[in-house]
Amino acid sequence: MCELRHPIVRLRQLLDDGWSQRRVQRALRSGELIHMRIGVYAWPEACDEARTAARHGGAMACVTAARHLGLWVMDDDRAPHVWMRPGRRSHDDACACTEHWDAPGPGEHRRDPSVARVLRQILTCYGGEAFFVALESARRRDLLDGDGMRWLSQHANAAGREALALSRDDADSGLESLLRWRLRSLGLRVQTQVRIVGVGVVDALIGDRLIIEVDGRENHDGPSLRHKDLVRDAGAAMWGYRTLRFDYAMIMHDWDLVEGAILGALASL
Structure with a gap:
């Protein structure tokens, strides 16, 4: 996985940061930016999973996003999981991506799913055991605060709530x-x-x-x-x-x- 926190960038973000259309075109020609789809670009250091998710029409989700965050995940399947917000559409129906259609919550970043949402996606896809391992990894790395824990408690099933109650923030691996x-x-x-x-x-x-x-x-x-x-x-x-x-x-x-x-x-x- 790449080390970029936000490997994908939208045209609107670049313009808001002071880029001109001409500078964007120069960056594309020089390789400073890589075109993913209309209005969406990747930095050259972006990993394959981030680029695949961007071409698909969303952002990395579930175990794909967890690996990108440095969390310990049990799944070895490298087929990307993609966060798709309602109102969007898939741009690549022939790929092997797993889609997660979740609407962003209040205050949640709309470019990437929150850590809490990533963990809940793992719970939904892989069950309580995989969720527990990733949860303790997130807590160990201080990536999940009290608000995230409360959100998970409100949106988790019985296995998820059991995992939350058992989880610690000092698990070594x-x-x-x-x-x-x-x-x-x-x-x-x-x-x-x-x-x-x-x-x-x-x-x-x-x-x-x-x-x-x-x-x-x-x-x-x-x-x-x-x-x-x-x-x-x-x-x-x-x-x-x-x-x-x-x-x-x-x-x-x-x-x-x-x-x-x-x-x-x-x-x-």
Whole structure:
């Protein structure tokens, strides 16, 4: 994703900023601006998803907008989601875009959906689990204020309200959020980012003695990192803790094994 907050610009915005029609034409010829459709342009640094949404007739939405904001999303499908406001029309019926027809709320920016609206779109498209992971990511990055939380509470379904009640603003990763969400129905006491004397900060502590470490997409198999993990786990065992480690693939795609390992370890403690 590009780093531009607003990768797409309209002619009216440029004119309001003091551009002349002649300057716009010069910018198009020089490549400073790229034509998307009548009256809509992209900056050269704009990502493909932003350009696709603009050509379609709207702005990035749902998981596409969430990725652009730097949020942790579970969906790997790169087909763009597009925010389409009532009164607009699609300009590309042959594409694979997913359309979201939402009217902007009072005070909401009309160029791009608010973070709260993006999260609600994820809830609608992908359900409570994906919503919870993106929600905690947004809260961690301070992208969702109290007004946004209240708006979500008013516009969320039962799964969304459950996610809002469980959510925190200090989740270290999407995998950590996913772990807490999937363990919520088992009646376990799950603490995250816990500092343990002699061990350090661990990803999660279940009960009093079971440490859970979640290794993300980065490689933890290198000799140096692997050695540090082994030393850390040995230190935890010396203090009476048991450590289970799970990687991205296990949590995302082999959850039954993860849950079974956790319950089995708890039964033996």
